[in-house]
Amino acid sequence: MQLSALLLLAFFFFLMWPLARWHRSRTSLAPAVFAGLLLGVLFGGLMHLAKGWGVNLPFVLDWVSLVGEGYVNLLHLLVMPLVLVCILSAVVKVSHTSDLGKISVSVLAVLLGTTAIAALIGVVVAHLFGLTAEGLVEGAREAARVEVLNERIGRVSDLSIPEILTSFIPRNIFADLAGQRDTSVIAVVVFAVLLGLAALAVRRDSPEQGAIIEQFVSVAQAWIMKLVRLVMAFTPYGVMALVTALVAKSSWADIFNLFSFVVASFVAIALMFAVHALLLLVNGISPLHYFAKVWPVLVFAFSSRSSAATIPLNVETQIDELKNSPAIANFSASFGATIGQNGCAGIYPAMLSVMVAVPMGINVFDPVWLASLVAVIVISSFGIAGVGGGATFAALVVLPTMGLPVQIAALLISVEPLIDMARTALNVNGAMTAGTLTQRWLGNGDDPEAAHGTAG
Secondary structure (H helix, E strand, O other): OOHHHHHHHHHHHHHHHHHHHHHHOOOOOHHHHHHHHHHHHHHHHHHHHHHHHOOOHHHHHHHHHHHHHHHHHHHHHHHHHHHHHHHHHHHHHOOOOHHHHHHHHHHHHHHHHHHHHHHHHHHHHHHHOOOOOOOOOOOHHHHHHHHHHHHHHHHHHOOOHHHHHHOOOOOOHHHHHOOOOOOHHHHHHHHHHHHHHHHHHHHHHOHHHHHHHHHHHHHHHHHHHHHHHHHHOOHHHHHHHHHHHHHHHOOHHHHHHOHHHHHHHHHHHHHHHHHHHHHHHHOOEOHHHHHHHHHHHHHHHHHHOOOOOOHHHHHHHHHHOOOOOHHHHHHHHHHHOOOOOHHHHHHHHHHHHHHHHHHHOOOOOOHHHHHHHHHHHHHHOOOHHHHOOOHHHHHHHHHHHOOOOOOHHHHOHHHHHHHHHHHHHHHHHHHHHHHHHHHHHHOOOOOHHHHHOEOO
Protein backbone atom coordinates (compact mmCIF):
# COMPACT_ATOMS: atom_id res chain seq x y z
CA MET A 1 0.00 0.00 0.00
CA GLN A 2 1.48 3.35 -1.00
CA LEU A 3 2.25 5.66 1.89
CA SER A 4 1.22 8.69 -0.16
CA ALA A 5 -2.27 7.25 -0.69
CA LEU A 6 -2.64 6.58 3.02
CA LEU A 7 -1.51 10.10 3.86
CA LEU A 8 -3.96 11.59 1.35
CA LEU A 9 -6.77 9.49 2.81
CA ALA A 10 -5.82 10.50 6.36
CA PHE A 11 -5.94 14.15 5.30
CA PHE A 12 -9.45 13.64 3.91
CA PHE A 13 -10.73 12.29 7.22
CA PHE A 14 -8.81 14.98 9.11
CA LEU A 15 -10.75 17.65 7.18
CA MET A 16 -13.95 16.27 8.68
CA TRP A 17 -12.86 17.43 12.14
CA PRO A 18 -13.09 21.21 11.46
CA LEU A 19 -16.23 20.52 9.42
CA ALA A 20 -17.78 18.78 12.44
CA ARG A 21 -16.84 21.67 14.74
CA TRP A 22 -18.33 24.17 12.29
CA HIS A 23 -21.47 22.06 12.00
CA ARG A 24 -21.98 21.82 15.77
CA SER A 25 -21.52 25.57 16.20
CA ARG A 26 -24.39 26.40 13.81
CA THR A 27 -28.11 25.88 14.32
CA SER A 28 -28.76 25.83 10.56
CA LEU A 29 -27.60 23.05 8.24
CA ALA A 30 -26.86 25.43 5.34
CA PRO A 31 -23.45 26.81 6.48
CA ALA A 32 -22.10 23.31 7.14
CA VAL A 33 -23.31 22.09 3.74
CA PHE A 34 -21.57 25.01 2.05
CA ALA A 35 -18.38 24.27 4.01
CA GLY A 36 -18.58 20.62 2.96
CA LEU A 37 -19.00 21.70 -0.66
CA LEU A 38 -15.89 23.92 -0.53
CA LEU A 39 -13.80 21.26 1.20
CA GLY A 40 -14.92 18.71 -1.40
CA VAL A 41 -13.89 20.97 -4.26
CA LEU A 42 -10.49 21.69 -2.67
CA PHE A 43 -9.75 18.06 -1.82
CA GLY A 44 -10.98 16.88 -5.23
CA GLY A 45 -8.64 19.39 -6.86
CA LEU A 46 -5.80 18.08 -4.70
CA MET A 47 -6.55 14.56 -5.92
CA HIS A 48 -6.39 15.82 -9.51
CA LEU A 49 -2.89 17.09 -8.80
CA ALA A 50 -2.01 13.81 -7.10
CA LYS A 51 -2.61 11.96 -10.38
CA GLY A 52 0.79 13.13 -11.53
CA TRP A 53 2.47 12.02 -8.32
CA GLY A 54 1.86 8.31 -8.80
CA VAL A 55 -0.65 8.13 -5.94
CA ASN A 56 -3.02 5.14 -5.85
CA LEU A 57 -6.15 7.24 -6.36
CA PRO A 58 -8.62 4.33 -6.79
CA PHE A 59 -7.76 3.23 -3.25
CA VAL A 60 -8.43 6.72 -1.88
CA LEU A 61 -11.64 7.11 -3.90
CA ASP A 62 -12.96 3.79 -2.61
CA TRP A 63 -12.80 5.11 0.96
CA VAL A 64 -14.14 8.52 -0.01
CA SER A 65 -17.06 6.76 -1.72
CA LEU A 66 -17.71 4.84 1.50
CA VAL A 67 -18.71 8.17 3.07
CA GLY A 68 -20.53 9.63 0.06
CA GLU A 69 -22.31 6.56 -1.27
CA GLY A 70 -23.00 5.35 2.26
CA TYR A 71 -24.85 8.60 2.95
CA VAL A 72 -26.80 8.31 -0.31
CA ASN A 73 -27.74 4.73 0.59
CA LEU A 74 -29.10 5.92 3.94
CA LEU A 75 -31.23 8.50 2.14
CA HIS A 76 -32.55 5.86 -0.26
CA LEU A 77 -33.36 3.79 2.81
CA LEU A 78 -35.55 6.63 4.12
CA VAL A 79 -37.50 7.30 0.92
CA MET A 80 -40.13 4.55 1.01
CA PRO A 81 -40.99 4.62 4.75
CA LEU A 82 -41.03 8.44 4.66
CA VAL A 83 -43.37 8.60 1.66
CA LEU A 84 -45.64 5.86 3.01
CA VAL A 85 -46.02 7.26 6.53
CA CYS A 86 -46.21 10.95 5.61
CA ILE A 87 -48.72 10.52 2.78
CA LEU A 88 -50.77 8.21 5.02
CA SER A 89 -50.67 10.80 7.80
CA ALA A 90 -51.72 13.56 5.39
CA VAL A 91 -54.74 11.56 4.20
CA VAL A 92 -55.79 10.49 7.70
CA LYS A 93 -55.68 14.09 8.95
CA VAL A 94 -57.38 15.67 5.94
CA SER A 95 -60.82 17.15 6.57
CA HIS A 96 -62.06 16.83 2.98
CA THR A 97 -60.83 14.15 0.59
CA SER A 98 -61.32 16.61 -2.28
CA ASP A 99 -58.28 18.48 -0.89
CA LEU A 100 -56.08 15.57 -1.94
CA GLY A 101 -57.32 15.86 -5.51
CA LYS A 102 -56.68 19.60 -5.52
CA ILE A 103 -53.14 19.11 -4.22
CA SER A 104 -52.35 16.42 -6.80
CA VAL A 105 -53.79 18.41 -9.71
CA SER A 106 -51.96 21.59 -8.67
CA VAL A 107 -48.59 19.86 -8.22
CA LEU A 108 -48.87 17.97 -11.52
CA ALA A 109 -49.97 21.11 -13.36
CA VAL A 110 -46.86 22.98 -12.23
CA LEU A 111 -44.54 20.05 -12.95
CA LEU A 112 -45.89 19.41 -16.44
CA GLY A 113 -46.33 23.09 -17.28
CA THR A 114 -42.74 23.91 -16.37
CA THR A 115 -41.55 20.85 -18.32
CA ALA A 116 -43.22 22.28 -21.43
CA ILE A 117 -41.46 25.61 -20.82
CA ALA A 118 -38.18 23.76 -20.27
CA ALA A 119 -38.58 22.01 -23.61
CA LEU A 120 -39.08 25.33 -25.41
CA ILE A 121 -36.03 26.78 -23.67
CA GLY A 122 -33.99 23.73 -24.71
CA VAL A 123 -34.98 24.23 -28.36
CA VAL A 124 -34.21 27.96 -28.36
CA VAL A 125 -30.85 27.63 -26.59
CA ALA A 126 -29.71 24.76 -28.82
CA HIS A 127 -30.59 26.88 -31.86
CA LEU A 128 -28.86 30.01 -30.56
CA PHE A 129 -25.66 28.08 -29.81
CA GLY A 130 -25.79 26.38 -33.20
CA LEU A 131 -25.57 22.91 -31.65
CA THR A 132 -25.50 20.05 -34.13
CA ALA A 133 -24.73 16.35 -34.14
CA GLU A 134 -22.41 16.82 -37.13
CA GLY A 135 -18.76 16.42 -36.29
CA LEU A 136 -19.24 14.51 -33.03
CA VAL A 137 -16.64 11.77 -32.78
CA GLU A 138 -17.62 8.24 -31.81
CA GLY A 139 -14.89 6.60 -29.77
CA ALA A 140 -14.76 3.16 -28.18
CA ARG A 141 -16.74 4.28 -25.14
CA GLU A 142 -19.40 5.95 -27.28
CA ALA A 143 -19.66 2.90 -29.58
CA ALA A 144 -20.26 0.67 -26.56
CA ARG A 145 -22.93 3.09 -25.36
CA VAL A 146 -24.68 2.95 -28.76
CA GLU A 147 -24.91 -0.83 -28.45
CA VAL A 148 -26.47 -0.50 -25.00
CA LEU A 149 -29.00 2.06 -26.24
CA ASN A 150 -29.97 -0.10 -29.20
CA GLU A 151 -30.63 -3.00 -26.82
CA ARG A 152 -32.85 -0.90 -24.59
CA ILE A 153 -34.72 1.19 -27.13
CA GLY A 154 -37.21 -1.57 -27.83
CA ARG A 155 -38.58 -1.71 -24.34
CA VAL A 156 -39.01 2.07 -24.03
CA SER A 157 -40.25 3.07 -27.48
CA ASP A 158 -43.12 0.58 -27.51
CA LEU A 159 -44.65 1.70 -24.21
CA SER A 160 -48.16 3.12 -24.56
CA ILE A 161 -49.66 5.75 -22.27
CA PRO A 162 -52.02 3.16 -20.66
CA GLU A 163 -49.02 0.89 -19.99
CA ILE A 164 -47.14 3.75 -18.38
CA LEU A 165 -50.08 4.67 -16.16
CA THR A 166 -50.65 1.01 -15.27
CA SER A 167 -47.08 0.84 -13.97
CA PHE A 168 -48.04 3.42 -11.33
CA ILE A 169 -50.58 1.02 -9.79
CA PRO A 170 -49.03 -1.22 -7.09
CA ARG A 171 -49.35 -4.97 -7.53
CA ASN A 172 -47.00 -6.11 -4.76
CA ILE A 173 -46.56 -3.40 -2.16
CA PHE A 174 -43.66 -5.22 -0.52
CA ALA A 175 -41.76 -5.21 -3.81
CA ASP A 176 -42.49 -1.50 -4.24
CA LEU A 177 -41.41 -0.73 -0.67
CA ALA A 178 -38.17 -2.46 -1.60
CA GLY A 179 -37.90 -0.18 -4.65
CA GLN A 180 -37.80 -3.05 -7.15
CA ARG A 181 -39.56 -1.07 -9.88
CA ASP A 182 -38.74 2.28 -11.44
CA THR A 183 -42.25 3.46 -10.54
CA SER A 184 -42.09 2.21 -6.95
CA VAL A 185 -42.25 5.71 -5.40
CA ILE A 186 -45.51 6.58 -7.18
CA ALA A 187 -46.89 3.10 -6.40
CA VAL A 188 -46.19 3.65 -2.70
CA VAL A 189 -47.95 7.04 -2.90
CA VAL A 190 -51.00 5.34 -4.44
CA PHE A 191 -50.98 2.64 -1.75
CA ALA A 192 -50.63 5.20 1.05
CA VAL A 193 -53.57 7.22 -0.31
CA LEU A 194 -55.76 4.10 -0.54
CA LEU A 195 -54.71 3.02 2.96
CA GLY A 196 -55.52 6.49 4.26
CA LEU A 197 -58.94 6.52 2.60
CA ALA A 198 -59.66 3.15 4.24
CA ALA A 199 -58.68 4.68 7.60
CA LEU A 200 -61.14 7.52 7.03
CA ALA A 201 -63.87 4.97 6.31
CA VAL A 202 -63.04 3.18 9.56
CA ARG A 203 -63.24 6.49 11.44
CA ARG A 204 -66.70 7.16 10.02
CA ASP A 205 -67.96 3.71 11.02
CA SER A 206 -66.13 3.48 14.35
CA PRO A 207 -64.74 6.75 15.77
CA GLU A 208 -62.92 4.88 18.56
CA GLN A 209 -61.00 2.66 16.15
CA GLY A 210 -60.40 5.65 13.87
CA ALA A 211 -58.84 7.56 16.76
CA ILE A 212 -56.50 4.62 17.47
CA ILE A 213 -55.42 4.52 13.81
CA GLU A 214 -54.82 8.26 13.74
CA GLN A 215 -52.74 8.09 16.93
CA PHE A 216 -50.69 5.19 15.56
CA VAL A 217 -50.02 7.05 12.30
CA SER A 218 -49.09 10.21 14.22
CA VAL A 219 -46.57 8.30 16.35
CA ALA A 220 -45.13 6.58 13.26
CA GLN A 221 -44.71 9.92 11.48
CA ALA A 222 -42.93 11.47 14.49
CA TRP A 223 -40.65 8.42 14.65
CA ILE A 224 -39.80 8.53 10.94
CA MET A 225 -39.15 12.28 11.01
CA LYS A 226 -36.74 11.81 13.92
CA LEU A 227 -34.93 9.21 11.81
CA VAL A 228 -34.86 11.62 8.86
CA ARG A 229 -33.31 14.38 10.99
CA LEU A 230 -30.77 11.88 12.37
CA VAL A 231 -29.60 11.02 8.87
CA MET A 232 -29.75 14.67 7.74
CA ALA A 233 -27.09 15.46 10.35
CA PHE A 234 -24.58 13.63 8.12
CA THR A 235 -25.36 15.82 5.08
CA PRO A 236 -22.22 18.04 5.21
CA TYR A 237 -19.93 15.01 5.28
CA GLY A 238 -21.85 13.26 2.52
CA VAL A 239 -21.71 16.38 0.34
CA MET A 240 -17.98 16.74 0.97
CA ALA A 241 -17.31 13.13 -0.09
CA LEU A 242 -19.61 13.25 -3.13
CA VAL A 243 -18.12 16.51 -4.43
CA THR A 244 -14.60 15.19 -3.83
CA ALA A 245 -15.29 12.15 -6.01
CA LEU A 246 -16.98 14.23 -8.74
CA VAL A 247 -14.12 16.71 -8.98
CA ALA A 248 -11.44 14.00 -8.84
CA LYS A 249 -13.08 11.97 -11.63
CA SER A 250 -13.85 14.90 -13.95
CA SER A 251 -12.08 14.98 -17.30
CA TRP A 252 -11.25 18.50 -18.45
CA ALA A 253 -10.34 17.21 -21.90
CA ASP A 254 -13.83 15.78 -22.43
CA ILE A 255 -15.42 19.00 -21.18
CA PHE A 256 -13.29 21.05 -23.59
CA ASN A 257 -14.17 18.82 -26.57
CA LEU A 258 -17.91 19.34 -25.96
CA PHE A 259 -17.57 22.82 -24.50
CA SER A 260 -20.40 24.38 -26.53
CA PHE A 261 -22.87 21.70 -25.47
CA VAL A 262 -21.82 21.99 -21.81
CA VAL A 263 -22.18 25.79 -21.81
CA ALA A 264 -25.50 25.67 -23.69
CA SER A 265 -26.85 23.10 -21.22
CA PHE A 266 -25.92 25.22 -18.23
CA VAL A 267 -27.41 28.33 -19.86
CA ALA A 268 -30.70 26.51 -20.47
CA ILE A 269 -30.74 25.19 -16.91
CA ALA A 270 -30.01 28.68 -15.52
CA LEU A 271 -32.87 30.12 -17.60
CA MET A 272 -35.21 27.49 -16.21
CA PHE A 273 -34.18 28.39 -12.66
CA ALA A 274 -35.08 31.97 -13.60
CA VAL A 275 -38.50 30.77 -14.77
CA HIS A 276 -39.05 29.12 -11.38
CA ALA A 277 -38.06 32.38 -9.68
CA LEU A 278 -40.44 34.35 -11.91
CA LEU A 279 -43.33 31.99 -11.12
CA LEU A 280 -42.67 32.49 -7.41
CA LEU A 281 -42.41 36.26 -7.81
CA VAL A 282 -45.69 36.70 -9.70
CA ASN A 283 -47.38 34.68 -6.96
CA GLY A 284 -46.13 37.01 -4.25
CA ILE A 285 -43.25 34.84 -2.99
CA SER A 286 -39.78 36.33 -2.68
CA PRO A 287 -37.32 34.28 -4.80
CA LEU A 288 -34.44 35.50 -2.60
CA HIS A 289 -36.10 34.19 0.55
CA TYR A 290 -37.02 30.96 -1.23
CA PHE A 291 -33.54 30.17 -2.58
CA ALA A 292 -31.91 31.13 0.74
CA LYS A 293 -33.94 28.33 2.34
CA VAL A 294 -33.64 25.63 -0.33
CA TRP A 295 -30.07 25.93 -1.58
CA PRO A 296 -28.69 23.17 0.75
CA VAL A 297 -31.17 20.79 -0.91
CA LEU A 298 -29.99 21.92 -4.34
CA VAL A 299 -26.34 21.43 -3.34
CA PHE A 300 -27.03 17.86 -2.28
CA ALA A 301 -29.07 17.16 -5.43
CA PHE A 302 -26.19 18.59 -7.48
CA SER A 303 -23.57 16.42 -5.80
CA SER A 304 -25.62 13.21 -5.52
CA ARG A 305 -27.28 13.30 -8.97
CA SER A 306 -30.31 11.57 -7.47
CA SER A 307 -33.76 13.12 -7.25
CA ALA A 308 -35.05 10.11 -5.32
CA ALA A 309 -32.31 10.28 -2.71
CA THR A 310 -33.11 13.96 -2.22
CA ILE A 311 -36.75 13.28 -1.26
CA PRO A 312 -36.14 13.20 2.54
CA LEU A 313 -34.20 16.48 2.53
CA ASN A 314 -36.72 17.95 0.10
CA VAL A 315 -39.67 17.09 2.35
CA GLU A 316 -37.96 18.29 5.53
CA THR A 317 -36.99 21.62 3.95
CA GLN A 318 -40.46 22.23 2.54
CA ILE A 319 -42.05 21.58 5.94
CA ASP A 320 -39.50 23.25 8.25
CA GLU A 321 -38.16 26.09 6.09
CA LEU A 322 -40.82 26.85 3.48
CA LYS A 323 -43.68 26.06 5.89
CA ASN A 324 -45.52 23.97 3.32
CA SER A 325 -48.06 21.53 4.73
CA PRO A 326 -46.82 17.91 5.11
CA ALA A 327 -49.34 16.73 2.52
CA ILE A 328 -48.18 19.23 -0.10
CA ALA A 329 -44.50 18.66 0.70
CA ASN A 330 -44.76 14.89 0.35
CA PHE A 331 -46.89 14.93 -2.79
CA SER A 332 -44.65 17.45 -4.57
CA ALA A 333 -41.38 15.73 -3.54
CA SER A 334 -42.66 12.28 -4.52
CA PHE A 335 -44.22 13.30 -7.82
CA GLY A 336 -41.30 15.59 -8.69
CA ALA A 337 -38.80 12.75 -8.35
CA THR A 338 -40.51 10.74 -11.08
CA ILE A 339 -42.82 12.97 -13.16
CA GLY A 340 -42.26 16.16 -15.14
CA GLN A 341 -38.55 16.57 -14.45
CA ASN A 342 -37.61 19.93 -15.98
CA GLY A 343 -33.96 19.08 -16.58
CA CYS A 344 -33.88 15.40 -17.51
CA ALA A 345 -37.27 15.09 -19.22
CA GLY A 346 -37.58 18.66 -20.53
CA ILE A 347 -34.36 20.43 -21.53
CA TYR A 348 -32.17 17.45 -22.42
CA PRO A 349 -34.36 15.62 -24.99
CA ALA A 350 -35.34 18.96 -26.54
CA MET A 351 -31.71 19.95 -27.10
CA LEU A 352 -30.83 16.54 -28.52
CA SER A 353 -33.80 16.69 -30.87
CA VAL A 354 -32.60 20.01 -32.29
CA MET A 355 -29.02 18.74 -32.67
CA VAL A 356 -30.25 15.82 -34.76
CA ALA A 357 -33.12 17.53 -36.60
CA VAL A 358 -31.11 20.47 -38.01
CA PRO A 359 -28.65 18.31 -40.04
CA MET A 360 -31.68 16.40 -41.38
CA GLY A 361 -33.06 19.65 -42.84
CA ILE A 362 -35.95 19.97 -40.36
CA ASN A 363 -37.13 23.45 -39.45
CA VAL A 364 -37.23 23.17 -35.66
CA PHE A 365 -39.37 26.31 -35.39
CA ASP A 366 -42.08 24.96 -37.66
CA PRO A 367 -45.17 25.39 -35.44
CA VAL A 368 -46.46 21.87 -36.05
CA TRP A 369 -43.10 20.18 -35.45
CA LEU A 370 -42.36 22.30 -32.37
CA ALA A 371 -45.80 21.72 -30.87
CA SER A 372 -45.44 17.98 -31.52
CA LEU A 373 -42.03 17.92 -29.82
CA VAL A 374 -43.27 19.75 -26.73
CA ALA A 375 -46.34 17.50 -26.50
CA VAL A 376 -44.24 14.35 -26.79
CA ILE A 377 -41.81 15.62 -24.14
CA VAL A 378 -44.59 16.48 -21.68
CA ILE A 379 -46.39 13.16 -22.19
CA SER A 380 -43.19 11.10 -22.02
CA SER A 381 -42.16 12.85 -18.81
CA PHE A 382 -44.81 10.68 -17.16
CA GLY A 383 -43.09 7.61 -18.50
CA ILE A 384 -39.48 8.28 -17.55
CA ALA A 385 -40.07 6.73 -14.14
CA GLY A 386 -41.57 3.72 -15.87
CA VAL A 387 -38.47 2.92 -17.88
CA GLY A 388 -35.66 4.12 -15.61
CA GLY A 389 -32.37 5.72 -16.60
CA GLY A 390 -33.20 9.40 -16.30
CA ALA A 391 -32.29 11.81 -19.08
CA THR A 392 -30.93 9.19 -21.48
CA PHE A 393 -34.16 7.24 -21.38
CA ALA A 394 -36.13 10.44 -21.86
CA ALA A 395 -34.19 10.83 -25.09
CA LEU A 396 -34.90 7.20 -26.00
CA VAL A 397 -38.63 7.91 -25.76
CA VAL A 398 -38.69 11.33 -27.45
CA LEU A 399 -36.24 10.88 -30.33
CA PRO A 400 -37.82 7.77 -31.96
CA THR A 401 -41.31 9.22 -31.49
CA MET A 402 -40.19 12.28 -33.48
CA GLY A 403 -38.59 10.05 -36.12
CA LEU A 404 -35.03 10.95 -35.09
CA PRO A 405 -32.02 8.64 -34.49
CA VAL A 406 -30.98 7.96 -30.89
CA GLN A 407 -27.20 7.64 -31.37
CA ILE A 408 -26.70 11.27 -30.33
CA ALA A 409 -27.41 10.27 -26.72
CA ALA A 410 -24.36 8.01 -26.73
CA LEU A 411 -21.98 10.60 -28.22
CA LEU A 412 -22.38 12.92 -25.22
CA ILE A 413 -21.61 10.33 -22.57
CA SER A 414 -18.27 11.88 -21.60
CA VAL A 415 -19.88 15.06 -20.20
CA GLU A 416 -23.08 13.46 -18.92
CA PRO A 417 -22.05 13.38 -15.22
CA LEU A 418 -21.23 17.10 -15.18
CA ILE A 419 -24.46 18.21 -16.84
CA ASP A 420 -26.53 15.67 -14.93
CA MET A 421 -25.56 17.33 -11.65
CA ALA A 422 -27.16 20.61 -12.71
CA ARG A 423 -30.14 18.84 -14.28
CA THR A 424 -30.84 16.99 -11.02
CA ALA A 425 -30.72 20.22 -9.03
CA LEU A 426 -33.22 21.73 -11.50
CA ASN A 427 -35.49 18.67 -11.22
CA VAL A 428 -35.54 18.96 -7.42
CA ASN A 429 -36.11 22.72 -7.53
CA GLY A 430 -39.04 22.13 -9.86
CA ALA A 431 -40.58 19.82 -7.27
CA MET A 432 -40.09 22.36 -4.46
CA THR A 433 -41.45 25.15 -6.64
CA ALA A 434 -44.53 23.05 -7.35
CA GLY A 435 -45.01 22.48 -3.63
CA THR A 436 -44.50 26.13 -2.76
CA LEU A 437 -46.91 27.39 -5.43
CA THR A 438 -49.48 24.80 -4.40
CA GLN A 439 -49.18 25.96 -0.79
CA ARG A 440 -49.73 29.55 -1.91
CA TRP A 441 -52.75 28.67 -4.05
CA LEU A 442 -54.47 26.20 -1.72
CA GLY A 443 -53.05 27.04 1.69
CA ASN A 444 -53.74 25.11 4.87
CA GLY A 445 -54.57 27.83 7.35
CA ASP A 446 -51.00 29.07 7.74
CA ASP A 447 -50.07 32.69 7.19
CA PRO A 448 -48.52 32.66 3.69
CA GLU A 449 -46.62 35.84 4.33
CA ALA A 450 -44.92 34.29 7.33
CA ALA A 451 -44.33 31.09 5.46
CA HIS A 452 -42.66 32.42 2.34
CA GLY A 453 -41.97 36.10 2.69
CA THR A 454 -43.51 38.75 0.48
CA ALA A 455 -42.14 39.73 -2.86
CA GLY A 456 -40.43 43.04 -3.30
